[in-house]
Amino acid sequence: MSSPTSIAESLPEPLQARLQEALRQAGAHPEAAVCELLRLLQAAYGWIDDARLHLVASLCGISPVRVEELCTFYPLVLRQDPGRHVLRICDSIACHLAGARKLLAQAQGQSGVPLGESNGRYSILPHVCLGLCDRAPAALVDGHTVVAPLSAEALAAQLDAWEAEP
Template identity: 40%
Template sequence: MLSESEIHAIDHEVSLVPHKKAAVIEALKVVQQHHGWVSDEKLEEVAAYLDMSPAEVDSVATFYNLIFRKPVGRHVILLCDSISCYVMGYKKLYEALHEHLHIKFGETTPDGRFTLLPNACLGCCDHAPALMVGEDLYRDVQVQDLENILAQYK
């Protein structure tokens, strides 16, 4: 069952749009904020609450790359792999992250601290390469910056 606080937050999002179904992304974000990801069970609960089919909600959840459909680490690292970031050093950043964390894209460190995911664009083409850790955006990132960046998320 959706918790009382989840329902309250979803109701607020529903109040901001003309149709209940239009709040589906925000409802999924609410669930994710409470649980870290959106399980099949929670997806079905959101679907029932918004008078949608689970398939409709799942199609939104799987399209929107910031809705996590499997458990992730406490800190999700989004590494931009746009052409600008690629040209400006994305590959070196990926290799350094892989070497430091011992994980590949889609994997989580054994301690559950970090999950590494690619991201098509972080909107920082003029400050490439870029990455995000949770809500924190880092621009003009160099390999030597990674250790200090990651140390902030212990």
């Protein structure tokens, strides 16, 4: 694996600048910038591979193990390549009661991909409460688009659309 320094130098300049700005805002506590650095790197590359994890650890002056712990704690951080798209379907209590389990089974059946794994095009991930309990069952597409309530028809159409992408 490349050194954190060479990884940092290989990043596009605008991204380097955003990372540096996050560190500047953290001031004397660079470890406070960990989540923002992870967010910026994931937004740029789709997920956090080992090299990016080590880069964050190096920039923040903490151990890679500590960064890994944070990645494990926050389900929005992806440590595996999810493919081009990510569909998160909430499976917490309100959504569970509103049919999330059936939707997850439908998604797995239609895609043929086990939940949490990628078929190269997309991943379908069960997710903890998205804060949309009043609109259950809720889903989040590509980390920014809420679909709530998610219907079986909308789910099928979304997966079809992703399958049809070149």
